[in-house]
Amino acid sequence: MKKEVTGLLIGGVFVLGAGSSVFAGPPLTNVEGVGGVALNPLAYVANPIGKDETGLFGNTIVSKPNIGAWHISLPDSDINWEAAGVNISFFNRLEIGYSHESVDIDNYAATPGTIDKDNVSAKLNLLAENSFDMAFLPAISVGVIHKSTNFNTLVDLNLLNDNSGEDYYAVATKTLTMLPVPVILNAGVLSTKGYVRGVLGFGDDRDEAFFGNIETIPIENVIVGWEYAGGTDVATGFSTHSMWEAHVAWMINDLTLVASYADTGAENITSTFPPTSFGDGWVISAQYAF
Template identity: 25%
Template sequence: MKHRRPFFAFAALAMAAGLAHADTGKLRLTGGVNTIAGSAGGGLTPWAVIGSNATEGEVGFSGYATRAGTRDYGLTGYGVAVGLFDRAELSLARQDFDASPALALNGVAAFGVTPGQHIKMDVVGLKFKVAGDAVLDADSFMPQIAVGIEHKRAHPGSIQSVYNFLGVKNNGTDVYVSATKLFLAQSLLVNATLRSTNANQNGLLGFGSAAPGKNGRSLQPEFSLAYLLRRDLAVGAEYRFKPNNLQALGAAAGLGAGLREDDWKDIFIAWAPSKHFSLTLAYVDLGRIAPGVTQGRRQTGYYLSAQAAF
């Protein structure tokens, strides 16, 4: 329980800071929503924008809760972010992944996975805007550019034995750069992110791999496109390329493509009935996640997230 205390202390401080600066001038939805890792962006990938409604000279706060469900898995997430003067963003997120299908691994080896096992992961993020302004530069070709890091630590419970077999680490750090361009006259937002990572399934299956899998980092692009139907409603899509670190290890262990990792994608709609609240609903396709225990089924389903921002 000790690891929970910093999270709630951070949340309390963030809320206090956000409520102290409730009147802000940022346009609805231009600050994005909270990603599954806590930073501002789409649901799957960060944008260069700084989260919350805070503009220059202000401190803002956002908090979110997310639920995603696919054919075999479920993910619950929640977190907070603080935007500092529209220049920097500090975020903290917790993910709770229902890894029940991993029980099938006990039939492969004596892994000792307990029924109903969940993998939990904490993510601490930091993002800095380094150039441009998505709104003020809307009439030029200059995008807003930001650099960020996400430090992740997984808590796999009884699946630790599987982590040991795969030779993966329980923690790792992603580094990324994002460029976000808002074409205000065309009601269009475009984002491109390049991520350096060695995370498996975003870190839920650890980081790196034993040989002959890929243990080093790789560069993975991510893209988002959003169209504002009106000032409070946007539709869009995301595509996130993923490393495939574990497949070679799985093949060498006689599992074929049982550890293959596929790219993630979604189609979403975001509604902001007020500048302080938004809802996002998406159809997600996460490809195959540990297909060796799910008969190779594609993990398609829904993503629902609610955010409050000040």
């Protein structure tokens, strides 16, 4: 799927066009298998079928897939975090995604060494960007992520409630083209019971957190951006610190390469029990849009 590219937004928004026309397009497949940035979903669906393009097997209903692989290293806590996922969209409105995460924790006695987590997601685009010929309107979507982990220790100790649960979110995304460089703003609210994004289990309290992104395209095919995910408290004593990451991405045709610095909080996994943050580290990703 060859495209003339005037820019790319990591996290996921490709900005495609010719001349002075710029259009928001597909997100990347993030760590949890949702079209978005590393941490957060975007309102755009993954890999939509463009004008005069066809989707899977030449149809105009089902998009071609978008796949992504991630490696996250948090050396302060001796954590190596891998993820791989895929997205596909229907009617350019409904996105379905899946990802598998494998989290290797060597410095925490309560873990079995490697934790496996699966995510199945659905996102519905309620309002397309610039609907009703209103140039100021963002794209607006809602979504759900079903998460399950094989880490049962905290559940078996009756400290957490379950090893599976659902996240719900609402998100708005807007591309601004009137500035010296294209800027994409993204903001939303996530509702979750997941402790450490569900990797270590799920509490009995549902908490809501703000998330947001700012993405810029300073030169062709290069994106520089920042994202933030708010902290949550899902059970007595079990909270996850807010986290942020800054990234740069480069797209070569349909291949996207990402490098990022991430900060999950000042403490590491051994600082307190239960841990709330895991220090800082680096992230790399490779993505392909068919």
